[in-house]
Amino acid sequence: VPAVLGTAVEELWASSNLAFKLCPMLTLGASEAILHFATPEQKQLYLPKMVRGEWAGTMNLTEPQAGSDLAQVRTRAVPAGPNYRLYGQKIFITYGEHDLTENIVHLVLARIDGAPPGVRGISLFIVPKYWVNADGTPGARNDVNCASIEHKLGIHASPTCVMMFGENEGALGVLVGEPNRGLEYMFVMMNAARLSVGLEGYAQGERAFQQAVEWARSRVQGKPPVSLAKVSGSASMGTNSSPGPIIGHPDVKRMLLGMKSTVEACRALALYAAFQLDLGGAHPDAAVRAAAQARGGSADSHRQGLLHRERHRDRLDRHTGSRRHGIHRGNRRRTDAARRAHHHHL
Amino acid sequence: MRRSIHWDGLRAAADSLLASLATAPDRAMAVSVPFLKLCGFTIGGWLLARAADIAARKLVQGDSDREFLEAKIASAHFYSTQVLAQTLALEHTVLQGSDAVVTTDAALI
Numbered sequence: 001v002p003a004v005l006g007t008a009v010e011e012l013w014a015s016s017n018l019a020f021k022l023c024p025m026l027t028l029g030a031s032e033a034i035l036h037f038a039t040p041e042q043k044q045l046y047l048p049k050m051v052r053g054e055w056a057g058t059m060n061l062t063e064p065q066a067g068s069d070l071a072q073v074r075t076r077a078v079p080a081g082p083n084y085r086l087y088g089q090k091i092f093i094t095y096g097e098h099d100l101t102e103n104i105v106h107l108v109l110a111r112i113d114g115a116p117p118g119v120r121g122i123s124l125f126i127v128p129k130y131w132v133n134a135d136g137t138p139g140a141r142n143d144v145n146c147a148s149i150e151h152k153l154g155i156h157a158s159p160t161c162v163m164m165f166g167e168n169e170g171a172l173g174v175l176v177g178e179p180n181r182g183l184e185y186m187f188v189m190m191n192a193a194r195l196s197v198g199l200e201g202y203a204q205g206e207r208a209f210q211q212a213v214e215w216a217r218s219r220v221q222g223k224p225p226v227s228l229a230k231v232s233g234s235a236s237m238g239t240n241s242s243p244g245p246i247i248g249h250p251d252v253k254r255m256l257l258g259m260k261s262t263v264e265a266c267r268a269l270a271l272y273a274a275f276q277l278d279l280g281g282a283h284p285d286a287a288v289r290a291a292a293q294a295r296g297g298s299a300d301s302h303r304q305g306l307l308h309r310e311r312h313r314d315r316l317d318r319h320t321g322s323r324r325h326g327i328h329r330g331n332r333r334r335t336d337a338a339r340r341a342h343h344h345h346l
Numbered sequence: 347m348r349r350s351i352h353w354d355g356l357r358a359a360a361d362s363l364l365a366s367l368a369t370a371p372d373r374a375m376a377v378s379v380p381f382l383k384l385c386g387f388t389i390g391g392w393l394l395a396r397a398a399d400i401a402a403r404k405l406v407q408g409d410s411d412r413e414f415l416e417a418k419i420a421s422a423h424f425y426s427t428q429v430l431a432q433t434l435a436l437e438h439t440v441l442q443g444s445d446a447v448v449t450t451d452a453a454l455i
Contacts (some may be wrong), residue, residue, distance in 0.1 A: 018349030254428065261425040264397075264418075273392060 002282075003274035007199055011267070013212075014196075014203030019157035023056055024197040029189035030057025030107045033124065037177040037185045046105055046133055056101040059189050060090040060108040060127075060163060067092075070183060071118045075110040075165060077125060077173065085170025086110050086127060089147075089162065096161025097129075097146035104129040106144060107189065108165065108173060109182050120211065124182035125173035127165065144171040150312035159226045195274070202266035209259040214258060224248030352430060354386045355437035362441050376447035377440045384436040398422035429447040 001009075013021040031050045034043060049055040066072035075088025086108060090096075097104070106127040115121030131139030143166055150160040165171040177185055220243050245254045279292035363381055366373040401415040432437060 257421070257424040258428065259358060261394065261421040261429060262390070265386075265394050265425060265429075266419050269386070269389055270392035 003277040007274040011203045014200045015207040019155045021156045027057040029193045033189045055103040057105045062092045077110040077112045084173045086173045087166035093161045093163045096163045117181045121177045122182040125175040125183045127173040202263045205263045352388045352433045359440035373444035376444045380439040387433045394422040
């Protein structure tokens with residue numbers, strides 16, 4: 001699906017039920033990482049069911065001591081035949097555990113024993129809730145469990161979990177791509193999620209606006225200082241002497257127009273960015289692709305920027321270049337009415 | 347004409363931010379969010395103006411979806427006078443706001 005269409009559809013999900021929408025969002029991110037970096041066999045094993053929504057996916061990055069600073073990741077991966085056994089704790093894991101799908105494909109950052117310290121020693125693993133046999137049939141329940149549900153300010157219908165890996169025999173995991181390149185791979189998921197999180201801001205704004213405008217049209221209160229005829233279309237309310245719906249009051253109108261135009265501006269920005277992504281990734285003309293990528297339509301530019309964020313040059317890029325910030329603005333610009341319910345960790 | 351105020355403001359703010367990044371990244375970080383807001387308002391205004399422009403042309407051509415197109419123009423009209431004006435304040439903040447953050451001792455907060 002083109003990003004521009006996906007972005008429009010995702011907005012509808014996010015306006016309707018933000019808590020539910022996070023599940024396909026994380027699945028999409030996990031699918032992207034597998035699509036880009038896993039072997040053909042791994043793709044065949046996981047992707048069809050994830051894309052069909054039969055299996056969900058998660059991103060397991062954060063640990064109690066390692067949030068924005070993933071160099072501090074401590075979860076261990078011990079070689080076990082062709083696979084690995086993982087041991088450690090992850091926090092803030094969106095949709096870490098649930099029974100909405102037959103299986104959950106956890107993508108997990110961990111450090112293989114003997115790996116170099118810092119971000120250069122982090123690898124990415126697939127740890128399915130139920131092991132997947134080579135022929136695609138489900139295997140044993142894996143040693144990965146939800147220890148508790150995090151207490152958030154809102155979106156309580158989205159289970160944000162503390163996940164324990166390897167409390168018993170060790171969580172069986174499959175290495176994705178090459179060892180020690182996990183952070184790079186993970187940012188593919190992160191970047192997919194960034195777009196999705198950004199649009200949540202104006203999706204919630206749209207929801208708040210729809211509720212506000214409906215209320216303002218139906219709530220009759222006070223006598224607006226101008227004729228209501230233009231507003232209500234109802235002759236019976238068109239006199240200055242009788243109360244009218246509050247949408248006729250100039251300041252209420254102003255607030256509604258503010259919500260509406262701001263949501264429209266945010267939406268235009270997100271769709272513009274999505275369109276550049278599509279052009280940058282798929283346009284047959286290389287010059288058009290390059291121009292769109294220069295406008296931010298490249299997943300790669302974000303990954304590189306994040307990987308080297310300690311560098312001055314990239315700090316500069318983050319401030320000047322990218323659609324990422326434009327999208328994130330959506331969250332900053334949510335109306336107060338919509339802000340109340342939205343606070344979560346990826 | 348009116349558009350150039352906002353673009354010029356964004357450019358002045360970007361130049362100022364780039365200059366501080368080279369020598370004093372803390373000063374740049376202190377006004378980074380106002381700068382992002384400035385980008386957002388300006389780009390939002392640009393895109394709504396584009397939408398209104400297209401809507402106006404379609405109306406002239408007799409497009410049947412009049413209500414939708416007129417609403418696009420109304421949004422852009424409102425945004426340009428009631429929302430976009432914030433770029434002027436944000437430009438000022440980006441240009442002048444670093445000192446108040448950087449020179450304040452965290453213990454005073």
